[in-house]
Amino acid sequence: MSAEPHAGTYAHEAVLPHPHPVPEAAPPAARELVAKHREALDEALAAVTSRGYLSRYPESPSPRVYGEGAAEAGEQAFEGHLTRDFAELDDQPATDGRVGDEVSPYGPTLRITYPHQDVEGLMAAAQHAIPAWRDAGAEVRAAVCVDAVDRIHARSFEMAHAVMHTSGQPFVMSFQAAGPHAQDRALEAIAYALFEQRRVPSSVVWEKPAKGEPVRMTKDYRVVPRGVALVIGCNTFPTWNSYPGLFASLATGNAVVVKPHPRAVLPLAISVAAIREALRAAGFDPDLVTLAPEADGEGLAKTLALHPAVKVIDYTGGPTFGNWLEREAGAAGKAVYTEKAGVNTVVIDSIPDLRGALGNLAFSFTLYSGQMCTTPQNVYVPRAGVDTDEGHVSFDELGEKLAAAIGRLTGDDAKAVELLGATVNDGVRERAAGLAALASSAGGRVVVDSRQVAHPRYPDAVVRTPGLVALDVTAESTYSQECFGPVAFLVATDSTEQSLATFRDTVREHGAMTAAVYSTSEQVLDDARDAAADAGVALSENLNGQVFVNQTAAFSDFHGTGANPAANAAYTDGAFVASRFRVVTSRRHT
Amino acid sequence: MSAEPHAGTYAHEAVLPHPHPVPEAAPPAARELVAKHREALDEALAAVTSRGYLSRYPESPSPRVYGEGAAEAGEQAFEGHLTRDFAELDDQPATDGRVGDEVSPYGPTLRITYPHQDVEGLMAAAQHAIPAWRDAGAEVRAAVCVDAVDRIHARSFEMAHAVMHTSGQPFVMSFQAAGPHAQDRALEAIAYALFEQRRVPSSVVWEKPAKGEPVRMTKDYRVVPRGVALVIGCNTFPTWNSYPGLFASLATGNAVVVKPHPRAVLPLAISVAAIREALRAAGFDPDLVTLAPEADGEGLAKTLALHPAVKVIDYTGGPTFGNWLEREAGAAGKAVYTEKAGVNTVVIDSIPDLRGALGNLAFSFTLYSGQMCTTPQNVYVPRAGVDTDEGHVSFDELGEKLAAAIGRLTGDDAKAVELLGATVNDGVRERAAGLAALASSAGGRVVVDSRQVAHPRYPDAVVRTPGLVALDVTAESTYSQECFGPVAFLVATDSTEQSLATFRDTVREHGAMTAAVYSTSEQVLDDARDAAADAGVALSENLNGQVFVNQTAAFSDFHGTGANPAANAAYTDGAFVASRFRVVTSRRHT
Structure with a gap:
């Protein structure tokens, strides 16, 4: 499924930090995923270092790529959601009602409802899920995240319709941008997160020369997450703009609460359902990733953003709320990554x-x-x-x-x-x-x-x-x-x-x-x-062909820079992942 | 002068990103420094990746290491400052008066004055100095920074007395902590900054498979700094706690304004003088690093922290001002790194x-x-x-x-x-x-x-x-x-x-x-x-020997974690350097 990475002018073979050992306590299913996705992650790690071409998820919606009937099955899956309760999230931990009033920019009312969550119950469940995920280590988390993206990928046609009928995107664009391109951006964020965590060895023997015997200490370095991460989705690119923050936070050990735009809930509901399925299959608590749709006029994003358990926030949307978030959540010491607006x-x-x-x-x-x-x-x-x-x-x-x-x-x-x-x-x-x-x-x-x-x-x-x-x-x-x-x-x-x-x-x-x-x-x-x-x-x-100024390629083009008021971060660089976790050392004489 | 790095259990040979090309426009003296300090930087890069033992600057104040007469010469240099105007900073860009009323915790009044700076003039000079420094690239900046630390190192005995008589540290500790240990922490920050910048290649040829000819683009990635960085020093560890932020910001292309604690100006005055000398010798504008001592009751740290040109702030000191900085400067979108207080x-x-x-x-x-x-x-x-x-x-x-x-x-x-x-x-x-x-x-x-x-x-x-x-x-x-x-x-x-x-x-x-x-x-x-x-x-x-809980070793032990309220950052990890610069791409068809 994946293409060969291209090194460009950079010899990427020599630049990859070594994998961490996989903890023995990791669930067996998760250990298998580490082996299964090693090659995909190696390719992705090479690509984020060379910033050459890579795409794991094919952008052509052709039956030759996705198989005969895949398009039709995806459309049927989308239509199966209409006028129903979205049941795949019935196991969310703090349901206290149902919400949802999406209307397609193409006209139809979707009439889908989603499980509304009690904030305190949601936060408690998210925090409860973290320690086992933290202790599974960076390699397991990356592999489980790739598995989650693969499960999302398998629903690309369903997603194309879901995004088309919430964002108003045309169908082929919706397939590409909300499907494979967003999935590639997710993999990019996972690779960056893994690279960043691998930069710190899991253990070292430190040996300081001294008179007589050297001083020898064993130092273990443990990656610990910041806590609960919040992802605030937007109306126009509900998946493409949410996946980088979502997977960067998840891959670094945090639990993630996804607050979709009220007019674009379905794409993130499908995404969260697929991720929860992957977590469960790998032996982890699915409450590591939850959907928090809001009731009309609830102002849930503010409530969640200011909750003390929330330590990381990713946001795409208008500058008014983006600036509020940078100011208020920034003042509270949370890591805030925003993409707002500008004059291109x-x-x-x-x-x-x-x-x-x-x-x-x-x-x-x-x-x-x-x-x-x-x-x-x-x-x-x-x-x-x-x-x-x-x-x-x-x-x-x-x-x-x-x-x-x-x-x-x-x-x-x-x-x-x-x-x-x-x-x-x-x-x-x-x-x-x-x-x-x-x-x-x-x-x-x-x-x-x-x-x-x-x-x-x-x-x-x-x-x-x-x-x-x-x-x-x-x-x-x-x-x-x-x-x-x-x-x-x-x-x-x-x-x-x-x-x-x-x-x-x-x-x-x-x-x-x-x-x-x-x-x-x-x-x-x-x-x-x-x-x-x-x-x-x-x-x-001097663009004059099939590359457009408004499109960026995952693994190679940064989306945003963080260096002007339109966005305070980029998809994806070291700064986008490095502050999502911390390292705790324990040291002792050897 | 430098010790052999120790790999510990980690094979660090394979994990180093490749150097960037040195721009042809870089000053010749700076290009020579790149060659001169390549080995030192390679060792430091290896150490921050393995987190094994490394010390470039020997901690023993013995004449066998530093030479006969070095201690005496350093003491004389310190005494030469007493009761005088500190003249080495007479070339600072915006002097509008003189300040200084340090009293040694050991009793003597130092009676040294320093050039006070007009804030707007200082910021204008700092901003003016940035573009040439930015365009010199990461390799040149790292080498010039090492040269600056070497120049500081040559003044280690003078610094020991300066820190002893401002912080109250005992002499040998002052020599070690304010001298070689602080210098090693500086080199660690420089290495982390260089590694982080090298992670983005300077250029790549991106080649996307397509029907017929592949799509080929050349993409150049340019590191750009955030702007002016502010370092706010503390009374007890004026150099050890200032160097990591100072050199991390400088090595990533920013200009740095150093605001010393009013009771510990001399150690940072000596440091800034040495760095300015290194910048000038390498062909750069010395106003990239300036000292901003404050008049009694001026509240200069707040003024500088809120100045719009200041984009990065490093602070060590009490929690009241630290929390104010995190809140107010954080709300203004500045990158703020604090070390405050806690209950060890x-x-x-x-x-x-x-x-x-x-x-x-x-x-x-x-x-x-x-x-x-x-x-x-x-x-x-x-x-x-x-x-x-x-x-x-x-x-x-x-x-x-x-x-x-x-x-x-x-x-x-x-x-x-x-x-x-x-x-x-x-x-x-x-x-x-x-x-x-x-x-x-x-x-x-x-x-x-x-x-x-x-x-x-x-x-x-x-x-x-x-x-x-x-x-x-x-x-x-x-x-x-x-x-x-x-x-x-x-x-x-x-x-x-x-x-x-x-x-x-x-x-x-x-x-x-x-x-x-x-x-x-x-x-x-x-x-x-x-x-x-x-x-x-x-x-x-179970510490029971010559390693103490209150001491951390550069390159191996993180100082702080950023994961509890005592500090929001660590010396030194990826998060400490990654947000101090951004990357701007330019792309075109090949």
Whole structure:
């Protein structure tokens, strides 16, 4: 199932810390998993060190890969959830009622209920489960986590429908992003966590030279978790954005409480059910991972975040609550990892491959109607226009060409919906419908308006093509805020120099998850790299093919940097895992 | 100068990430340092991975090691500072006055002044210095940092006197702890920082299989610092507790502002001067590291901590300000590493070597009059007494024997002062003088009082032997607070089981830097390890020789764990360095 890792320019063979011994007390089923998943983990450890290519979970939903009937079985499994109580979590430890009122962005009401949990009972059960998990050691935990991801993987088609009908993603994207890509990100986090724990040997004999006999001590190093970890899911990427924190915390010995977004519960319910099944099968207490869905208006995320048992928090969502979490939970000494919002930026100086660049950018704007935290928003272009391989293109011409490229992708409603998906909430819909007013108030003009697309299967879905608004660089109050959804700004600047300075300054202040640059000049590309380093955002250069600025590859591309206000962490680096556990030494003379 | 690293049970040869290429733009002098210090860094990297024995800087102040005349020259260098302006920092960037009113705990007034800094000017200079340091890369930074520590090392005797006359440490301890041991901790932090940065390759070619040609991208990964780092020094261990954070931040590309304790400025002034000299010699802006001494009552630490340019803070000191920092600076998204206070604990169940244990414990109580954050405070002993290799010993007899062991170490004033040093402040002196009242108020009794020792050379020094107070386990309100200084509590418990439970609960709630256990029972030792894991504190077992619970060895023993309220970080683990920098990617098709 897994591909060969690629070393790139880095000789990764030599850089892996040694495995820890597996404790004899570990459950037999768990010990078997260590052997079973050793190769997968070795590959993943190599990949996170080389940051070369690796994918364990194939992204193509083809029957040649997943088998005949897999797609149909997955769809049936999804449909089997509708209008029912989600029974797989009936064994959760502190059920005190049922909640759930998800409505698909495509129209249908899901009518699924989930077991609501009493907070104190949930925390007690989570804490009770920790010691055996802690004492099983890093190798066992990593193997059980891989087994859990494999069980999630087996439900990829079911998950694709679950995410499609909670986030509004188009089906193929939902399959890939919520399935294999999210699973690869999970494996990446597991590998990082294992590497970090392996860096501390389980035992050493320390020998200090002395007059006469050396002083000899045996020192045992024990990994201990922080406690209960909380994962707060988001509406648009319920699995992709939850798995890294979830598996990083679990693999380092913590218990995990998953608080899903109230409009995207099902994907995390399926995930938690699969993880609990894996824990149980391996001989551990399934209450190590629980789902805590909330009742309407309950404000459960705050309650959980401030609970003294919770020591680690992962959050994806809006900046208001994200900033509250960083402030309040940070002040309480909890480790808080957030991904919020920013103003993703493209700087166009000149274009070596106009046709390729237009198609690439148009796809990035179009995919999921721009409802990705990584979709570009601000495109800085010199008002004098840009040189391209097809000659000089004026600012206005570039806007028209971009609009045309979007039109080619979205002109046919039936095909368009397979890229656009459905709008996820009223905020997105209002922004998409209000471009003329927005342009007018900012002294700009609509280059191409967001068009409402009729969905052939789901008449209630609100589907929107991306709109483009041209603004002057002086309209900073408009383009320096996130305008989430199918809206991008073409910003006319005095020069590329000003574009880069504006890019650096707005990202430093307002954050960004992604950035891109187009230029034929090595000097400009180098200046863009410096601006990106100063701004603390990853840079894609001259993309013109099948790699998009809004997509990152697990094991190789970091998602976020932690170096600007859009996110205080990255998927996945050492900082993302290192503070999720501590090391306790015991030492004695040998 | 350096010793051979010892691999212990861990094959460290295979676990080192590869060096990054040294940028061509790095200054020639810096490039030479990379070659010069490669072996030292390789040894240090091996040691932090094996956590076996390593010491680069010899701890013996013998002329055979340091050369004839080194001690005298160091003492003269120290005396040369007295009654003068500290001129080596005259080139600091934002001097707006002079401050300094240190008084030696041994009596003399130092009468040294230091250049006070304008905060905005200081921050601007620090920020200005960062880009060239950032772009020099991890290998250059590590080598320059080693060079800086070597320059500090060359001033070890001068430093010994400087620390002795600011902290009150006895001379030999001051030489070792403030000199070579602190320098080894600095090298450990540099090695951890280098390892962490090397984990991300500087570049990779990523190759994704596709129909036809694979997709190939070149991805460059650039380490970027967080910004300006602040180190807040303490009175008792101005160098040992400052170097790990200082060098971890500097080695990861940050600029560092060092705010010394107003009563212990000189040791950090010497350190900063040596580091600035190293930076300048290597071709970098010395304002990467500056000293910010404060005027009387200025509250400079708060001002600096809340300055928006400051992104990383290291602090050692009292819990009140430490908790404020964690709360306020944590809420502002800064990385905060604190070491505060706790109730260090010894659990005595039974003693395999009574004579050795008594001598070992007495030394731990006596050294520096118990003014170490690692000195044991609470000794839990079953009220029925304990079995030993010399037969059963009652609770009262154990107290008498401990008192006698302390008496053997401290009975001769001239010898005693070489272990005890001088008390550092009035709080310590008042606690030491008030044992009878303390015992009475807690329903206990004084086993042996703290005795004032006359210092033969320094009549104004207040030197105190450790006192022991016997308490019942019910007097929790007394022994569950830190009682900093020459005071230990012998706490009578119902059983070892109660001792371990009390140990676990008090440390969980109030924190501890160290713990020890004495037992002949493997089961009790195992239970103690579990209690220590639950409490999140390192455990020393049956110490009876020349290793003491209040001392940790660089490269092998973690100092603190971050897993209990005494400290939120450890010297040194991955978590201590990983959040001090971020990684910014730039990617393009190959």
